[in-house]
Amino acid sequence: MSEDAEQQAEEIEVLKSIYEGDENFKQVDATTYQYKYIEGDKSFVLEIKWGPTYPTEKPKCNLEIFYNQHLLPSVKEKILTIVDAEAEQWVGCAMTYTLFECLKEKVVEILSEQTEEAVVVRVEKIAIDDQTESKKPEKKEQLTKAQKRRAWDRAEIGRAGEKPRGWDWVDIVKHLSQAPHQPSS
Known part of the structure; x- marks a missing residue:
């Protein structure tokens, strides 16, 4: 077993023990983890996926999840910038817990930029587009x-x-x- 694989196995065990009972943490598979951040009525999910040589390389961070469709591109960019800067400091060490906790501390600041008006405008555009393309159902x-x-x-x-x-x-x-009926004679 390589040193990276040993560190990954150890980190899996640590993450399971730390986040046991935490409904916001989810292990998608052996190398993919998600954490849901909630602040009031605003929330988002950060997905961290380990590569084969993690932790000697940074993990891939993903916000392109269906749950995050409401996030503005500027908010997504800010989240990824914060996580990437934190990951640079911890290359070579187990960092999944650190990355999740780093965002926990800054979630209020991050989600303050997520305005409801922008989301409403995006939803209205979607609704208008749908109305122009409506088709009449076929009559039986x-x-x-x-x-x-x-x-x-x-x-x-x-x-x-x-x-x-x-x-x-x-x-x-x-x-x-x-x-x-003829009786036989």
């Missing part, structure tokens, strides 16, 4: 009551064209009563 063929009854009787609707069980069975009693 309307059947009269008599047409529906005939279709039902023919069993095209309801049983998908299947006939009821025994529709072609012969009534044995009726069949035997039709032929005269």
